[in-house]
Amino acid sequence: MWFDTRPRNLGPLPAGNFIWHDEPAQPGLYIITGRGWTSRGVAYWTDGRDARVIAVVGQSLLALNAKTGKRYADFGNGGEVDLTKGYDRPVESFRWGGPPLVVGDVVVVGGIPAAGGQSLPGDVRAFDVRTGALRWTFHAIPRPGEFGNDTWPNGSWERA
Numbered sequence: 001m002w003f004d005t006r007p008r009n010l011g012p013l014p015a016g017n018f019i020w021h022d023e024p025a026q027p028g029l030y031i032i033t034g035r036g037w038t039s040r041g042v043a044y045w046t047d048g049r050d051a052r053v054i055a056v057v058g059q060s061l062l063a064l065n066a067k068t069g070k071r072y073a074d075f076g077n078g079g080e081v082d083l084t085k086g087y088d089r090p091v092e093s094f095r096w097g098g099p100p101l102v103v104g105d106v107v108v109v110g111g112i113p114a115a116g117g118q119s120l121p122g123d124v125r126a127f128d129v130r131t132g133a134l135r136w137t138f139h140a141i142p143r144p145g146e147f148g149n150d151t152w153p154n155g156s157w158e159r160a
Contacts, residue, residue: 041099043107045129052129054100054107059083061100061109061127076132083109086134087121088143105129106136 043054044066051066061083063075071079084091101108106126122140127133141157142149149157 043100043102045102045105045107047105054102054129056083056096056100056109061107061132063129063132072130074131081127081132083111086125086137087123089121091121102129 041055045052045054046066052072053064053066055062055064059082061076061081062079063072064070064079065072073079075081083096095112096110097112098110103126105128107129108124108126110124111122124138124140126135126137128135139146141152141160143157152160
């Protein structure tokens with residue numbers, strides 16, 4: 001069984017003791033005001049040879065070897081994907097409401113828009129489980145040319 005606890009314990013817990021745990025590469029890296037170093041749960045992926053534990057911690061998507069807890073250096077940037085990157089506009093922080101979802105060879109991650117200011121756009125994104133590369137984005141607020149954009153009058157989709 002793999003799960004996370006606060007603070008800084010993410011890993012398997014057979015017989016009541018952690019075999020390994022993952023800690024941030026830089027102290028304070030995952031600390032977000034009011035949330036601390038936390039996660040909403042983990043996902044598991046295997047292809048029969050490789051097994052990975054996938055987690056969103058702070059603003060990062062992590063891929064960890066299920067047996068050793070080591071990060072995959074070729075996943076994202078040094079073992080993690082910065083979830084504040086890759087949006088159409090700059091975002092200052094990433095918030096989420098649930099664990100990542102693994103479907104086939106992709107990891108699906110949603111975000112929670114914050115009230116006011118430069119919020120997350122509410123996009124749902126999918127990342128390659130092996131490389132961390134962005135595979136696709138579903139825009140909750142449709143862009144021009146996407147179904148439903150015409151229901152946003154006077155370009156209101158740009159301000160939402």
